[in-house]
Amino acid sequence: MAEVLEEVERWLRTRSWAAADRPLERLLAAKAARGTTVSVVLPALDEEATVGAIVAAIRRDLMGPRTPLVDELVVIDSGSTDGTARAAADAGARVVHRDDVLPRLPAVPGKGEVLWRSLLVTGGDVVCFVDADLRDFDASFVSGIVGPLLTEPDVQFVKATYDRPLDGAAGQGGRVTELMARPLLNLHWPLLAGFVQPLGGEYAVRRSLLERLPFPVGYGVEIGLLIDSLHTVGLDALAQVDVGVRVHRHQDGQALGRMAAAIYRTAQLRLSRGHLIRPSLTQFERADGAFVPRTHPVDAEERPPMREIAEYEARHAA
Template sequence: MLEEVERWLAGRSWSAADRPLDQLLAAKSRTGQTVSVVLPALDEEATVGTIVEIIRRDLMSAAVPLVDELIVVDSGSTDRTAEVAAAAGARVVHRDAILPRLATVPGKGEVLWRSLLATSGDIVCFVDADLREFSADFVSGIVGPLLTEPQVQFVKAMYDRPLGEGAGGPKAGQGGRVTELVARPLLNLHWPQLAGFVQPLGGEYAARRSLLEQLPFPVGYGVELGLLVDALHTVGLDALAQVDVGVRKHRHQDGQALGRMAAAIYRTAQLRLARGHLVRPRLTQFDRGEQGGFVPRTTDVDTEERPPMRGIPEYEERRAA
C-alpha cells in the first residue's frame, strides 16, 4: 500500500504553478467545459466580499474567462454576508430557497449539496468564505487538473495552515488540528490509499459534476471526509488529485467546536465502515459554571446525509431541460 501511495503522490500531486492560466484557458476552450465556483457562507461579512472581488477580477474578466459562474450560498447569516457578497458581484442564493419542498437542516454539507441544484457548471469548485489573504490560485489551481487531465475527477487543495501568530511569526503547519488528531489516523487505518492527501478536510476542492451528483453528502462537518472516501470507492484513486496552492489563513474554531467537528467526522467514517449498525450518537462537553464546577452540555452529532443529487426529481428535470 505504501508503494501505491508513493506512486499516487508522484503522479497526482501538483503545484498551482504547474498549469499557467493560458494553458487552462486553452484547455477550457478546447473541451468546452464550464466552471462554477460555490462559496458556502455563514456570518462571513468580513471576508466574503474580498474573495468574490478577487475571483471576479482575476478569473472572470474578458481576458481571463476561466470561471463562468460564482455563487454565494448563504446558510442563515445574521450579519451582512449576503449584502457584501452581492455588492462584490456574486450571485447570492439563500440555502432555504434551493429545493424549498425539502426542509433544510443546519450544516455545511447541506449547503454544498443544495448548491448542485443552484449551479450549472460541468466542474464545481467549493471555496470556504472565511479565507484571509485569498489568492485566485485557490480556484485555478484545483480546477486546472480537471480541465487538462480527462481521467481526473476530484481535486483537493493542499497548503500550509498556520495557527495564529507566534513570537517568530505564523505557527506553520499547526492549523489542521482535527485533521491530525482524527481524520488522518482514520484514513491511514481504514482507507490507506488516501494517506497521501495533505489536507483531507480542507474546504477547497473541485470535482466534475458527473461525480458529485452520484455521491451522498453528509449534512455537517463530515462532508469533506465523506466525499473523499466515497469518491475513492466510486472512481478509484487515480481519478483523485491534489494541488499545492500555498498558505491558507482563516478563522480558527475554539476547542469545543473542534470537538463537535471531530465527533461528526468520526461518525462519518464509522457510518462508511458499518452502515446500518449505528445508534444516534451524542457528545457531552463541559463549561465552567457561574457558581463554580463544571456544567455538562450535550449535543447531537450530525447523523443525516443527503442522497445523491441524481435521485432528486427537480435536479433530473433541470438536467433534462
Template structure:
C-alpha cells in the same frame, strides 16, 4: 504507506504554478461545455471575508481577458449578519439555502448547502471554496480547477497547503491530524497521501458529485473523499499545492464537535451498524466555577445522490 500511494503521489500531486493561466484558458476553450466552471462559496456569517474572496475571483478569473470562471455563487446558510449583502455587492450571485428545494426542510450544516448548490449551478466542473479565508489567493481556484481541465481522467482535485494558526504559519488542522488522518490511514490507506483530506477547497466534475451522498455537516469532506475513492478509484483523484491557508481558527469545544461528526461519517462508511447515541457531551465551567455538561447532537443525516432528486433530474434533462 502503500506502494500504490507512493506512485500516486508522484503522478497526481502538483503545484498551482505547474499550469499557468494561459494554458488553462486554452484547455477550457478546447473542452467546450465540459469546461464550464462554477465556483461555490458556502457561507454562514462571513461578512468580514466573503467580499474580498468574491472580488478577487471576479478580478483575476472572471474578466474578458481571463474568463476561467463562468459562475460564482455564494450559498448563504442562514447568516444573521451582512454576508449576503457584502457578497452581492462584490459581484456574487447569492442564493439562500432555504430557497433551494423548498419541499425539503433545510438542515443546518455545511454539507447541506454544498449539496443544494448542485441545484443552482450549471458548470460541469464545480469548485468549492470556504468563505472564511483571509489573504485569499485566486490560485485556490485556478490551481484545483486546472488539472480537471487538462487531465480528462481526473474526477476530483483537492487543495493542499500549510495551515496557519494565529501568527504561526503552520500548526492548524488539528481535527485533521488528531482524528481524520489516523482514521484514513487505518481504514482507507489508499487516501493516506492526501495532505489536507478535510480541506474545504476542492473541485470535482459534476458527473461525480451528483452520484455521491452528502453528509449534511462537517463530515462532508471526509464522506465525499471516501465515496469518491470507492466510486472512481484513486487514480481519478489528485491534489494541488496552493501555498498557505489562513482562516478563522475554531476553539476547542467546536473542534470536539467537528471531530464527532468525522467519527460519525467514518462509522457510517465502515458499516458497523447504527450509532447507539449520536451526541457529544462537553464540559465548561459555569458561573459558580463548577463544570457544567453541554450536550450537542452529532449530525447523522446524509442527503442522497443529487441525480436521484426529481427536480434535479428534470433540470438536467431540460438543459
C-alpha cells in the same frame, strides 16, 4: 502493507501538483478546447468580513474578458445574521439563500447541506467549492484545483493542499485533521494517506461525479465525499494541488470536538453502515465553580445523491 505504501508513493508522484505547474494561459486554452464550464460555490454563514474580498478576487482575476476561467460564481447563504449576502452581492456574486433551494425539503443546519443544495442552482461541468472565511485569498486557490480537471481527462476530484498556520506556527492549523481525520484514513482507507489536507474546504469536482455521491449534511461532508469518491472512481481519479498558505478563522477546542465527532461518525457509517449507539457528544464548560455538561447532537443525516432528486433530473432534462 508494502504494496499500499508503494501505491500511495506512486500516487504522490503522479497526482500531486503545485498551482504553478499549470499557468492560467494553459488552463484557458484547455477550457476553450473542451468547452468545459466552471462554477465556483462559496458556502457562507456570517462571513461578512471576508466573503466580499474572495468574490472580488475571483471576479477580477478569473472572470474578466481576458481570463474567463470561471463561468459562474455563487454564494449560498445559509442563514447569516450579518451583512454576508449584501457584501457578496456588492462584490459581484450571485447570492442564493439556502432555504430558497428545493423548498419542498426543509433544510437542516450544516455545511454539507449547503454544498448539496448548490448543485441545484449551478450549472458548471466542474464545481469548485471555496470556504468563505479565507483571508489573504488568492485566485490561484481556484485556478490551481480546477486546473487538473481541465488538462487531465481522467482526473475527477481535486483537493487543495496548503500550510495552515496557527498562532504563527506553520502547519499547526489542522488540529482535527491531525488528531482525527489522518489517523482514520491511514488505518481504514490507507490509499488516501497521501492527502495532505483531507478536510480542507477547497476542492473541485466534476459534476458527473458529485451528482452520484451522498452528502453528509454537516462537518463530515469533506471526508465523506473523499472516501466515497475513492470507492466510486478509484485513486487515480483523485488528485491534490499545493496552493500555498491558507489563512482563516480558527475555532475553539469545543467546536473542534464537535467537528471531530461528526467526522468520526461519517467514517463509522462508511465502515459498517451499522447503528450508532449514541449519536450525541457531551462536553463540559466551567460555570459558577463547577463543570456543567452540554450535550450536542452529532450530525446523523445524509442527503442522497443529487441525481435521485426529481427536481434536479427535471432541470437537466430541460
